[in-house]
Amino acid sequence: MNRTGFSVAGAAGVILAVTAFGARAQDDGAAFDQGRTIYEQNCAQCHQPSGEGIPPSFPALAGNDNLEDPALIVNNVRNGRQAMPAFPDLGAEEIAAVATYVRSAWSNDYGAVSADEVSEILQTLDGEGEDGDQAAQTTIWDGVYTQSQADDARLIYIGACAACHGTRLNGAPAEADMGSGPPLAGPAFLREWGGRSVAALFEYTRSTMPQRNPGQYSDQQYADIIAYMLSYGDAPAGDTPLPADISELSNIIIEAEDG
Numbered sequence: 001m002n003r004t005g006f007s008v009a010g011a012a013g014v015i016l017a018v019t020a021f022g023a024r025a026q027d028d029g030a031a032f033d034q035g036r037t038i039y040e041q042n043c044a045q046c047h048q049p050s051g052e053g054i055p056p057s058f059p060a061l062a063g064n065d066n067l068e069d070p071a072l073i074v075n076n077v078r079n080g081r082q083a084m085p086a087f088p089d090l091g092a093e094e095i096a097a098v099a100t101y102v103r104s105a106w107s108n109d110y111g112a113v114s115a116d117e118v119s120e121i122l123q124t125l126d127g128e129g130e131d132g133d134q135a136a137q138t139t140i141w142d143g144v145y146t147q148s149q150a151d152d153a154r155l156i157y158i159g160a161c162a163a164c165h166g167t168r169l170n171g172a173p174a175e176a177d178m179g180s181g182p183p184l185a186g187p188a189f190l191r192e193w194g195g196r197s198v199a200a201l202f203e204y205t206r207s208t209m210p211q212r213n214p215g216q217y218s219d220q221q222y223a224d225i226i227a228y229m230l231s232y233g234d235a236p237a238g239d240t241p242l243p244a245d246i247s248e249l250s251n252i253i254i255e256a257e258d259g
């Protein structure tokens with residue numbers, strides 16, 4: 001989705017929200033209150049009661065446009081991220097409540113999130129197929145992208161990512177002029193992402209990278225960049241391009257080692 005499309009949809013959402021405000025405020029009131037309790041008990045020590053966080057260690061959630069994407073919140077809470085712990089004990093309803101809270105508290109106005117929506121996102125991120133058959137699952141070692149797709153993304157990577165992640169995807173040291181970031185291929189990268197689906201990696205990359213200007217590429221271009229990362233990490237190419245479809249990507253698991 002391009003940025004222009006997104007803001008048009010956003011504007012329509014605001015009009016709708018205003019029209020439906022009376023009904024919505026009541027329905028969402030209980031979830032908002034439950035979410036505040038969960039937030040105060042689990043999140044406020046880092047993100048602060050004011051939502052302002054303690055940058056740069058703990059990012060602000062107040063006024064944070066990344067919260068427009070419910071999948072980003074659900075992914076962070078379920079799986080953790082760098083210095084943020086995972087909250088495996090929070091169920092879909094609780095995650096929906098805390099997501100509703102952080103999207104509506106302070107001066108945020110990103111709207112409520114339902115438990116159904118969260119369940120759907122969780123299923124996608126956890127890579128559970130319809131039958132939940134883990135044994136038949138595809139992994140990154142099964143030839144899930146094409147070489148030409150990876151080659152196409154090389155120039156984007158060099159232009160937009162290499163300054164912080166290294167031209168050889170091995171990360172850049174903190175003293176580098178342009179910025180620094182973790183490796184995007186190799187053992188340390190696979191340890192960080194192992195066991196999770198390519199959908200989670202796609203979602204994270206698309207909504208937060210490049211760090212100072214996220215979301216500037218099309219979904220297919222982000223899928224191509226991930227293909228480039230996989231090829232650099234020696235996962236073999238195949239006959240079908242890596243799709244930009246999150247539910248298809250959820251069936252491909254990042255595994256540390258072949259087999």
Ligand code: HEC
Nearest residue numbers: 042043046057058059064066073076081082083084085098
């Ligand atoms: C121990 C500290 C800590 C706790 C507790 C914590 N977080 Fe975080 N949170 C972080 C850090 C650090 C990041 C940045 C992670 C990264 O490097 O991407 C983060 C990132 C996030 C983000 C993504 C922000 C962005 O711009 O990408 C969201 C949303 C979030 N946290 C929500 C929550 C919620 C909801 C809770 C409670 C259920 C919570 N956090 C609890 C430390 C914490």
Ligand code: HEC
Nearest residue numbers: 082160161164179180181182189192205209210211212225
């Ligand atoms: C200005 C520096 C910068 C640029 C440019 C940048 N990144 Fe990042 N990237 C980071 C930092 C810093 C982190 C670690 C984020 C954190 O801990 O919250 C990161 C994390 C990541 C991660 C997660 C790695 C992990 O081990 O968790 C991926 C994937 C990623 N970046 C992909 C990209 C891609 C693809 C691009 C180009 C489209 C890009 N980045 C551009 C700085 C950058």
